[in-house]
Amino acid sequence: MNSPSAFPASTSILPLEFYRVSFEAGGKRLIKDLSCIFAAGPSTVILGPNGAGKSLLLRLCHGLLKPSAGQIIWHGAEGRDPSVHQAMVFQRPVMLRRSVAANVDYALALRGVPRRQRRDLVAESLKETGLARLARHPARVLSFGEQQRLALARAWALMPQVLFLDEPTANLDPAATHTVEHVIAAIHAAGTQVIMTTHDLAQARRLADEILFLHRGRLLEKGPADAFFAGPRNDLARAFLRGELLWRRPRDGNSDQETQNA
Amino acid sequence: MTDFGSALGAALSLVVRLDPDLAEIVLLSLRVSVGAVLLATLIGMPLGAAVALFRFPGRTVIVVMLNALMGLPPVVVGLIVYLLLSRAGPLGVFGLLFTPAAMIIAQVVLVTPIIAALTRQVVEDLWTEYEEQLRSLGAGPGRALTALLWDGRFTLMTAVLAGFGRASAEVGAVMIVGGNIDHVTRVMTTAIALEVSKGDLALALGLGIILIVLSTGVNGAAFALKEAAQRRHAG
Ligand SMILES: Nc1ncnc2c1ncn2[C@@H]1O[C@H](COP(=O)(O)OP(=O)(O)O)[C@@H](O)[C@H]1O
Ligand SMILES: [Mg+2]
Numbered sequence: 001m002n003s004p005s006a007f008p009a010s011t012s013i014l015p016l017e018f019y020r021v022s023f024e025a026g027g028k029r030l031i032k033d034l035s036c037i038f039a040a041g042p043s044t045v046i047l048g049p050n051g052a053g054k055s056l057l058l059r060l061c062h063g064l065l066k067p068s069a070g071q072i073i074w075h076g077a078e079g080r081d082p083s084v085h086q087a088m089v090f091q092r093p094v095m096l097r098r099s100v101a102a103n104v105d106y107a108l109a110l111r112g113v114p115r116r117q118r119r120d121l122v123a124e125s126l127k128e129t130g131l132a133r134l135a136r137h138p139a140r141v142l143s144f145g146e147q148q149r150l151a152l153a154r155a156w157a158l159m160p161q162v163l164f165l166d167e168p169t170a171n172l173d174p175a176a177t178h179t180v181e182h183v184i185a186a187i188h189a190a191g192t193q194v195i196m197t198t199h200d201l202a203q204a205r206r207l208a209d210e211i212l213f214l215h216r217g218r219l220l221e222k223g224p225a226d227a228f229f230a231g232p233r234n235d236l237a238r239a240f241l242r243g244e245l246l247w248r249r250p251r252d253g254n255s256d257q258e259t260q261n262a
Numbered sequence: 263m264t265d266f267g268s269a270l271g272a273a274l275s276l277v278v279r280l281d282p283d284l285a286e287i288v289l290l291s292l293r294v295s296v297g298a299v300l301l302a303t304l305i306g307m308p309l310g311a312a313v314a315l316f317r318f319p320g321r322t323v324i325v326v327m328l329n330a331l332m333g334l335p336p337v338v339v340g341l342i343v344y345l346l347l348s349r350a351g352p353l354g355v356f357g358l359l360f361t362p363a364a365m366i367i368a369q370v371v372l373v374t375p376i377i378a379a380l381t382r383q384v385v386e387d388l389w390t391e392y393e394e395q396l397r398s399l400g401a402g403p404g405r406a407l408t409a410l411l412w413d414g415r416f417t418l419m420t421a422v423l424a425g426f427g428r429a430s431a432e433v434g435a436v437m438i439v440g441g442n443i444d445h446v447t448r449v450m451t452t453a454i455a456l457e458v459s460k461g462d463l464a465l466a467l468g469l470g471i472i473l474i475v476l477s478t479g480v481n482g483a484a485f486a487l488k489e490a491a492q493r494r495h496a497g
Contacts, residue, residue, distance in 0.1 A: 059394075062398060083400060087398065087399075094392060097414075098413065106409070110399045110400050111399075111400065138495055140496040141494075141495075
């Protein structure tokens, strides 16, 4: 009933608008008065140092967190439930204690896709991500790179209109990074709007059409990737491009988070 | 020493030729404990999972009660169930005292808290790990719960085995509510207690051997389940 294919791709739930959105937790404002519009088309990369609020921003987009102030509006939803047209891949892939194929199948089952169609969709998404020969393996014994690809396969099988990716290659070696970026490019080419975070400049150059630069919970710059890399208007963004802003100063607290994201 | 030697010989022969008296006692024990564990699983698992996942009115009361029951010695549980089932008690009209049903009830009270507590732990840990992913995939509370129970199945089975271990080994509760009546409510533990005091060491030892085998088997199964979970799911 909630099958993603129930609506033609042309009726996108995008654009997504953030209107003066703030998010607070533990008495701290972590996202500060953020306004912007995510439109259909360009592949969007949210860039910023560790602790900037990139993961929080994605969670707000995806509806996993509710803003403390402001509004988040899916303008194209038109009464539909936008959540069934989105998927998210987390920084640490969450693998169910089942086989590789069953991980994808479960996601499809939750969206109400009938069993007959699930088989083909599972096989196809595993093939596209190069996991077909591992289909029957338990998901949790895969290597980290394979788990990340399975997380992508699971999200892709849902054929979401919008796919959120949180630092999809943060802990991968160059070869695995290359494979995952390849899959991401294929997903984008197949018509899914990709919105991802990274603190890896080279990756942003490779994948981004549009850059959002985030620093300490504020959106400091947003624009086409070419222009951003040619010369950002914002001082902090320039410093970040020179590699001077990768770490937040200790007085900002929460060094745990930084080592974890390193 | 010869006493013990001959008793052991007689015990082994009882076990090997499946002495009807001994077999009857063993079968009743299994019926009572397996029945109690099944019922305790039906009550304890949903209870433990609900306590892990939801905040609802009465939740604190349930948690406190389960913790209190878990610490109670079997004789006290037996006493409480005895008072409830005795003719003058609130459930006296059913005439269940000194029947296998009474023993099952007492063991359900003993085992449910164990299964509920272990289930709660398993479900809570899995939920911490899965919550965002399951919410992202659009799983409502019901679907999330079944996914957690299914993915925790190996650990949950060890919880059931732990419950069976406690049920089949306890003597206090079944003694009080069952009364150790020959051919009616005599189970392994109560028979051992009684036959020793009567001096029939052979039967007591024979039942003891079976209990040891049973508990070794249960422990072995629990170990194998843990291994399987490790191997297949890396924990
Ligand atoms: N639930 C929370 N409670 C308190 N602080 C949080 C919470 N989640 C994130 N933070 C803090 O918010 C800041 C931004 O976090 P995050 O979005 O994870 O950064 P990024 O993904 O850009 O590295 C960090 O300083 C982090 O410690
Ligand atoms: Mg992050």
